Every structure is written in structure tokens, then in C-alpha cells.
Amino acid sequence: MILVTGGAGFIGANFVLDWIASTGEPVINLDVLTYAGNLESLASLAGDSRHLFVKGDICDRALIDRLLAEHRPHAIVHFAAESHVDRSIHGPAAFVKTNVEGTFTLLEAARQHWVPLPEPERSAFRFHHVSTDEVYGSLPPTAAPFTEEHLYEPNSPYSASKAASDHLVRAWHHTYGLPVLTTNCSNNYGPFHFPEKLIPLMIVNALAGKPLPVYGDGMQVRDWLYVKDHCSAIREVLARxxxxxxxxxxxxxxxxxxxxxxxxxxxxDEMRPDPAGSYSRLIAYVKDRPGHDRRYAIDARKLERELQWKPAETFETGIRKTVRWYLDNAEWVARVQSGAYRDWVATNYSDRAVA
Structure with missing residues (x-):
């Protein structure tokens, strides 16, 4: 059994589904169910004894201690995080609490659990921390992609909080010997993505005939990773x-x-033509966000070289699957777009005049 934090969020839910399908091994899924946590993403596991959902906060040390003592998981896979850059600009305190204090709480609970474990449980235990390429900062247009040796230069409250959590994980390994693993991923996309992020927001807005807000000149560059590829990479890193x-x-x-x-x-235009014309007519350039990093790019050759992992999807195959999923799951989309979500969209875009 493993313990997954944030397993009702976008990447976490995809990982829980992938883990159970690929390994058959049970999962304790701990999630506080903020606006971005959605149990409907895990509806296919209803009644499955291999999925134990626990509603709770990673800052709740007593709860973490109880789960570790009762279930003795051989690994913690830590996804739980506040993750939206725009939200971090409007309200950074939540990012420090969850991403920094929450990771600290988990590390201390994991250390207390791990130290007295008998062999071979002690040697087999892992703490896998899931992080982001944003901790590395912004790349010039012609610079080589980020490697694992790149300096940390976070530029937003979100990326700074994730950088801090990365440093805590490293320190708990070097100071206490806790067996940790860290992965820093590029931008994920795919099924069950909450419609505040670029790709799902564009799909949802287009289908509703709403403007497609593009920050600045739209030339910010990202490396895109299909979420199911990310899940397979985590399984490989956790195993080997x-x-x-x-x-x-x-x-x-x-x-x-x-x-x-x-x-x-x-x-x-191909899959759901609009009689009013191409959806590209809805593109609206808006005021850029503060401190917007210009480019991220990931060099994943270490993972390929040491663990023989490569992504299975190209962007062309992955984005087609993603658009099709949103077209086929309109009810899921409608249910996650709550009043709170609509209020957030209004807050974030109301002061961004069309450029």
C-alpha cells in the first residue's frame, strides 16, 4: 500500500487511477478537497476496496501519524499543493501554508514513521516529492533546457513555495537519511484538468462562445507533458x-x-464545428500577469539514461486525446465550474483589459 497526498487533484487523481490499474496495489488517498480536488475524477473507483479516501489536510500531523501507523505504507507520493500561479499572486499565504508547512509536516511524520521500521521495510520505504520546473525560473529563448543541476531562481509565490519544499525534502535526506526522491515536471495536460489552467480553460471557453484570454503576446514557451506519461515516469522513479x-x-x-x-x-473546428465560424475568432490578447516567466524547457535525458523512460505521447497525439476527453465529459466540466470558480475567473481577468 502507498499513501498519496492530493490524490483528488488533477495529476494526483490520474496517478491514483494509473497506479491501481498498473499495479493493483491499494492506495490511501489523502486530500483536503479544496476547489481543485474533485472526487468525481475517481468515480470509476467507487466501491473498489483498493482505494481508501481520507478527507484531511497535510498540515494535520496527528492525522498523518495515524494513517502511517494504521496502514504502514511503503511509500508516500506527495502531490498535494496549491499550484496555480495566478492564485499565488492574489493570495500567497495559502501557498506557503500548504506547500511549505504541509511538506514539512509530512517529512517529519514520515521520518518518525521510518526510523523504527524493521528491515526490510525500512530499506524499502520511499518519500517521493512531486515538484515543478518553475522552481528553475525563466529561460532565455536560445538557452539549453533545464537540467537537474540548474540553479533555483523562482519568480512567483507559487514557484518560490515549491522551491522551498524541494529544499526541505533535500535537507531531510542529507540531515536525517530519509529515503527521498524528487521529480520536477513540466506543464501537464490531459483528462480531469481543472478549467483554470490554459488548455482546459481554452476548451471550455471556446465551447461556451466566450473569449479565449491570451496573456501578453502569447509567446510564452512551455514544455508540455501528457499527464499519463507523467504518471508512468513517477512509477519508474519510485520503483528504480x-x-x-x-x-x-x-x-x-x-x-x-x-x-x-x-x-x-x-x-x-474539426470535432465540434461552430456555425458562427472558427473558434480562433474568440482569441483575445489581455494584459500579461506580473512576473510572467517567458520560457520553461525540461531536459529529461537523465531519466531516459538511468531509468529508460520516455514519454509515450507526442503533443499532437496527447492534445487530440485531451480535447476529445473534454468533449465527451461535459457533465464533469459543468459540475466543477462552481460559483466559487466563476468568482475566481472574474477576479483574475476583470482587471486585464484586452490588449
Whole structure:
């Protein structure tokens, strides 16, 4: 059995589904169910004894201690995090609490659990910390992609809080010997993605005939990783990664944001034509966000070289699957777009005049 934190969120839910399907091994799924945590993403596991959901906060030390003592998981896979850059700009305190204090609480609970374990349980135990490429900062247009040796230069409250959590994980390994693994991933996309992030927001807005807001000139470049590829990479690192090491996980798909938006429009034109014309007519350039990093790019060769992992999807195959999933799951989308979500969208975009 493993303990997954944040397993009702986008990447976490995909990982729980992938883990059970791939290994058959039970999962304790701990999630506080904020706006981005959605148990409907795990509806296919209803009644499955291999999935034990626990509603709770990673800052709740007593709860973490109880779960570790009762279930004795051989690994903790730590996804739980506040993760939206725009939200971190409007309200950074929640990011420090969850991403920094929450990770600290988990590390201390894991250390207390791990130290007295008998062999071979003690040697087999792992703490896998899931992080982001944003901790490395922004790359110039022609610079080589981020490697695991790149300096940390976070530029947003979100990335700073994740960088802090990465440093805590490293310190708990070097100071206390806790057997940790860290992965820093590029931008994920795919099924069950909450519609505040670029790709699902563009799909949902386009289908509703709403503007497709593109920050600045739209030339911010990201590396895009299909979420199911990310899940397979984590399984490989958890199974065979070297304790104490960091592995970058990327999709080898650098694309500017405006190209992503135009690709989505073209796929929707093909799959769900709008009598009013191409969805690209809805593209609206808006004021850029503060401190917007210009480019991220991941060099995932270490993961390929040491663990023989490569992404299975190209961007072209992954984005087609993603658009199709949103078209086929309109009820899921409608249910996650609560009043709170609509209020957030209004807050974030109300002061961004069309450029």
C-alpha cells in the first residue's frame, strides 16, 4: 500500500487511477478537497476496496501519524499543493501554508514513521516529492533546457513555495537519511484538468462562445507533458530511482501559448464545428500577469539514461486525446465550474483589459 497526498487533484487523481490499474496495489488517498480536488475524477473507483479516501489536510500531523501507523505504507507520493500561479499572486499565504508547512509536516511524520521500521521495510520505504520546473525560473529563448543541476531562481509565490519544499525534502535526506526522491515536471495536460489552467480553460471557453484570454503576446514557451506519461515516469522513479536524486520529467514539446490556443481551436473546428465560424475568432490578447516567466524547457535525458523512460505521447497525439476527453465529459466540466470558480475567473481577468 502507498499513501498519496492530493490524490483528488488533477495529476494526483490520474496517478491514483494509473497506479491501481498498473499495479493493483491499494492506495490511501489523502486530500483536503479544496476547489481543485474533485472526487468525481475517481468515480470509476467507487466501491473498489483498493482505494481508501481520507478527507484531511497535510498540515494535520496527528492525522498523518495515524494513517502511517494504521496502514504502514511503503511509500508516500506527495502531490498535494496549491499550484496555480495566478492564485499565488492574489493570495500567497495559502501557498506557503500548504506547500511549505504541509511538506514539512509530512517529512517529519514520515521520518518518525521510518526510523523504527524493521528491515526490510525500512530499506524499502520511499518519500517521493512531486515538484515543478518553475522552481528553475525563466529561460532565455536560445538557452539549453533545464537540467537537474540548474540553479533555483523562482519568480512567483507559487514557484518560490515549491522551491522551498524541494529544499526541505533535500535537507531531510542529507540531515536525517530519509529515503527521498524528487521529480520536477513540466506543464501537464490531459483528462480531469481543472478549467483554470490554459488548455482546459481554452476548451471550455471556446465551447461556451466566450473569449479565449491570451496573456501578453502569447509567446510564452512551455514544455508540455501528457499527464499519463507523467504518471508512468513517477512509477519508474519510485520503483528504480536512486535515493536522494532529482529527476526532471518532460515531454520534449516546447510550444508558445498562442500555438497551443490555435491548435485547440483547430481541433474544435474539426470535432465540434461552430456555425458562427472558427473558434480562433474568440482569441483575445489581455494584459500579461506580473512576473510572467517567458520560457520553461525540461531536459529529461537523465531519466531516459538511468531509468529508460520516455514519454509515450507526442503533443499532437496527447492534445487530440485531451480535447476529445473534454468533449465527451461535459457533465464533469459543468459540475466543477462552481460559483466559487466563476468568482475566481472574474477576479483574475476583470482587471486585464484586452490588449
Amino acid at each position: 530511482g536512486k535515493v536522494g536524486e532529482t529527476y526532471n520529467v518532460g515531454g520534449w514539446n516546447e510550444k508558445p501559448n498562442i500555438e497551443i490556443v490555435r491548435t485547440i481551436c483547430a481541433l474544435l
